[in-house]
């Protein structure tokens with residue numbers, strides 16, 4: 001809930017996301033300017049190539065998908081000029097009507113989280129997004145202030161729970177003394193925050209589309225579930241249904257490379273995003 005005396009600047013993130021999914025379907029389109037993709041698009045691996053790639057992609061994808069997820073790392077790799085391109089991507093995505101989930105996976109001690117919160121979630125700075133990805137693995141409580149600030153401003157946070165990469169299970173499926181897995185404990189702490197939300201809560205979790213069905217109980221989450229691993233990491237539409245059920249309520253299947261490889265022709269990229277959307281509807 002917004003802090004007393006600090007009204008949300010916009011409607012809550014969860015409500016805005018639910019409306020956008022109703023309007024456009026649930027696909028989260030990733031903007032990951034991998035060097036290999038730049039080469040495939042006939043672009044040089046420099047800031048001009050990055051800009052051409054990212055802005056062409058976002059202009060097509062943000063008119064179609066509910067959520068655009070720029071992966072900050074690929075912009076940071078070019079230093080300050082790369083960050084300037086990321087800022088343009090955020091602006092363009094908003095102008096085209098998509099919500100922006102900035103993939104930064106930040107997580108640190110509480111006092112340092114305050115600085116990340118200022119960068120991404122507080123006010124209207126150039127990197128302020130509708131939501132960001134955060135890591136709870138310095139302790140879920142280290143994210144409390146960031147989550148409160150985000151919600152107070154009509155923004156959201158997506159917390160890593162069970163990630164899509166093969167190395168994740170060892171840590172995230174480890175059992176806690178209370179018998180829950182680490183990942184389930186993250187899901188349950190997010191569910192507690194969303195308990196009072198109407199449509200869809202403002203705090204979500206990452207659960208890879210690559211995980212085994214039944215690993216997690218997501219029934220009480222009442223929030224968005226970012227499901228990467230769909231496409232290039234091998235998960236299919238039937239994996240999505242097996243892991244998250246047929247309704248896919250609040251699930252955002254995320255695709256980056258499998259989608260972006262359909263460019264650079266704008267018509268082909270547009271057809272690609274529509275084809276993926278149709279496959280998950």
Ligand SMILES: O=C(O)c1cc(=O)[nH]c(=O)n1[C@@H]1O[C@H](COP(=O)(O)O)[C@@H](O)[C@H]1O
Nearest residue numbers: 071103133163164208228232233255256257
């Ligand atoms: O938070 C994420 O977006 C994320 C979580 C996760 O568990 N796995 C995962 O792949 N991601 C991100 O999702 C994107 C996946 O890209 P593709 O495999 O190309 O679709 C990358 O930007 C990853 O950093």
